[in-house]
Amino acid sequence: MADQYTGVVSAGAIVKLDDAVLELYALDMLHEAQGVMRYEEFAVYTDDLTKQPGDTIQVTKVDNLARGGELQEHVPLEAKAMSQALVPIVVTEYGNAVGVSEKLLLLSRHKELQKAAKLLGRDYAVVRDLNCRDALVASGNTIFANPTGAALADVGSSHTFNIEAIRDGLEELSNVNAPKFYDDYYVCFIHPHQARYLREDPDWISANNYANTRNLFTGEIGRWEDVIFVETTHQGNGAVASTHEGYEAALDGTGAAAINLFRATLFADQAYAVADALTVEMRDGGVSDFGRKHALAWYAIWGTKALESTYIQHIISA
Numbered sequence: 001m002a003d004q005y006t007g008v009v010s011a012g013a014i015v016k017l018d019d020a021v022l023e024l025y026a027l028d029m030l031h032e033a034q035g036v037m038r039y040e041e042f043a044v045y046t047d048d049l050t051k052q053p054g055d056t057i058q059v060t061k062v063d064n065l066a067r068g069g070e071l072q073e074h075v076p077l078e079a080k081a082m083s084q085a086l087v088p089i090v091v092t093e094y095g096n097a098v099g100v101s102e103k104l105l106l107l108s109r110h111k112e113l114q115k116a117a118k119l120l121g122r123d124y125a126v127v128r129d130l131n132c133r134d135a136l137v138a139s140g141n142t143i144f145a146n147p148t149g150a151a152l153a154d155v156g157s158s159h160t161f162n163i164e165a166i167r168d169g170l171e172e173l174s175n176v177n178a179p180k181f182y183d184d185y186y187v188c189f190i191h192p193h194q195a196r197y198l199r200e201d202p203d204w205i206s207a208n209n210y211a212n213t214r215n216l217f218t219g220e221i222g223r224w225e226d227v228i229f230v231e232t233t234h235q236g237n238g239a240v241a242s243t244h245e246g247y248e249a250a251l252d253g254t255g256a257a258a259i260n261l262f263r264a265t266l267f268a269d270q271a272y273a274v275a276d277a278l279t280v281e282m283r284d285g286g287v288s289d290f291g292r293k294h295a296l297a298w299y300a301i302w303g304t305k306a307l308e309s310t311y312i313q314h315i316i317s318a
Helices: 021-036 104-109 112-137 163-175 192-198
Strands: 008-010 015-019 044-048 057-061 085-091 094-103 141-144 186-190 221-222 225-229 261-266 272-288 293-306 312-317
Touching: 008 186, 015 293, 044 057, 057 141, 057 225, 057 272, 057 293, 085 272, 094 104, 094 112, 112 261, 112 272, 112 293, 112 312, 141 163, 163 261, 163 312, 186 192, 192 225
Parallel strands: 044 272, 141 312, 186 225
Antiparallel strands: 008 015, 057 085, 094 293, 186 261, 221 225, 261 312, 272 293
């Protein structure tokens, strides 16, 4: 029978978590993850729950219609074909697990399952976030905060994140008619180090001072003209330890005079996609070590990929 305090079902010497309990704590896990993730809410999303690891999910990318124009009397209007391309995204297994002793699971008053759900939720969020970030980093154009720079080594300590670099990125997006989110703004992911310089600009509008009332995205800190900025420590940089989630080896000491560099990513709508073959689940790994240990895990199958490289602009700064 199920224990009212631990939420486990006993069958002799074996303890199994009830499916309803797993679903309940999976919601806790997802709730914890939502406070960490930044990248997914701007991605094109699709799913195909029939796919297995190693399979591909096709994302449809629709091109603009052939241009219309003036109509002539008695000349029928010709229907144009919709041109579209299929972008294949390979889906992969992801997951992590945490172990607790059977004795702790059964007797602890400190809600071990809830603590495990929080840890697993944060881990899932970081893994998914970094996977989306890496899809962006693998594509796009690079702009340097040094306006005359053409390589990482040209970025010196004085070339901090600045409005002119953002203007360069906006020009590139405008040249290819990159679509804005909700026909209103582009999005730029920035590291907190870069954000401190942006806040010094007199035209900067903090999210706390927005004139409209739309809901803010997680991590959104403000706006400059038609760009909103989302702050995250997951943005690539060379200033942190190699074990940190935001570490990027290509930016570690590669600036002028061996300084560390930081990456901001400016992008348009339809720039990258996330495809799910199995949405995240909390799974019970059962007991091991002759019934002394218990394992819980998060498990999911997904893939990410950039859809349009010209919609992605990376800004490298000191």
